[in-house]
Structure formats: C-alpha cells, structure tokens
Amino acid sequence: MNRVLILNGVNLGRLGSREPLVYGSTTHAELAATCVETGAQLGLDVEVRQTDDEAQMIGWVHEAADAGLPVVLNSAAWSHYSYGLRDACAQLTAPLIEVHISQTHAREQFRHSSVISAVATATITGLGIEGYRAALRFLALG
Numbered sequence: 595m596n597r598v599l600i601l602n603g604v605n606l607g608r609l610g611s612r613e614p615l616v617y618g619s620t621t622h623a624e625l626a627a628t629c630v631e632t633g634a635q636l637g638l639d640v641e642v643r644q645t646d647d648e649a650q651m652i653g654w655v656h657e658a659a660d661a662g663l664p665v666v667l668n669s670a671a672w673s674h675y676s677y678g679l680r681d682a683c684a685q686l687t688a689p690l691i692e693v694h695i696s697q698t699h700a701r702e703q704f705r706h707s708s709v710i711s712a713v714a715t716a717t718i719t720g721l722g723i724e725g726y727r728a729a730l731r732f733l734a735l736g
C-alpha cells in the first residue's frame with residue numbers, strides 16, 4: 595500500500611476541546627482514526643502525527659522528502675510565518691496537500707496568507723476535518 599504522512603502542527607493535539615465553534619468537537623485521536631480508516635478504504639497506508647515542536651515537524655518533512663512520501667499537512671499557526679517549515683516543504687518531491695480545518699480567509703487578517711501554499715500542490719481550507727479525507731481521496735488517484 596502507498597504510504598501517506600498526515601502531519602498536524604501546533605495546538606492541533608487540542609482538537610475536541612480547543613475552540614469547538616471554530617474547529618469542531620472531533621478530537622485529534624478521532625481525526626487520526628478517521629484518516630487511517632479512510633486511507634485503508636482507498637488503499638493508502640496512512641500515518642498521522644502531531645507535534646507542537648517546530649523542529650520536530652521540520653524533521654518529519656525531511657523524512658518524507660528523503661522517502662519520497664506524499665504529505666497532508668496542517669501546519670496550523672506555523673503556516674502564517676514559518677519560512678523554515680516552508681523551505682522544508684519545498685524539498686518534497688511527492689504531492690503536498692495543505693489542509694486547514696477552518697476557513698482561514700474568513701478569519702483574522704494574519705490567517706489570510708500561508709507561506710506554505712506556494713510550495714503546496716493544493717490547499718484545502720474550511721471543510722472541517724472532511725478536508726483531510728478530501729486530500730486522501732486526491733492522493734489515492736495517484
């Protein structure tokens with residue numbers, strides 16, 4: 595089965611209790627289980643990771659770059675300012691799908707731009723956790 599890494603950044607481990615009106619009530623563990631199950635249905639071997647440590651996240655992106663793995667990335671607040679993470683993402687050779695649970699363009703001004711988008715294959719914003727499943731469906735097309 596083709597491997598896919600789903601990488602979730604800072605504060606996303608708090609899903610479920612974090613601002614539920616914005617991010618919904620699904621916990622990170624439930625999100626991970628849904629993604630693994632959806633992946634299996636699509637013939638994808640999905641691994642979901644989350645960290646609040648930017649260096650750890652950059653290390654995981656390097657790992658995906660070295661292994662040629664596709665990545666679904668919600669880089670959370672780092673999306674808006676981390677050139678280090680952006681430069682790591684630029685090294686990926688397989689598709690990179692940027693996902694945001696909320697509709698960032700309808701929120702505060704600082705969320706309107708992402709430094710990741712220019713190096714992403716596509717960006718999905720505002721579909722809730724369904725955005726992750728949409729990303730997997732795209733990656734399953736090969």
Ligand code: DQA
Binds near residue numbers: 670
């Ligand atoms: C987010 C949007 C970001 O602006 C925010 O900092 C997050 C989550 C989203 O999934 O909607 O932490 O990436």
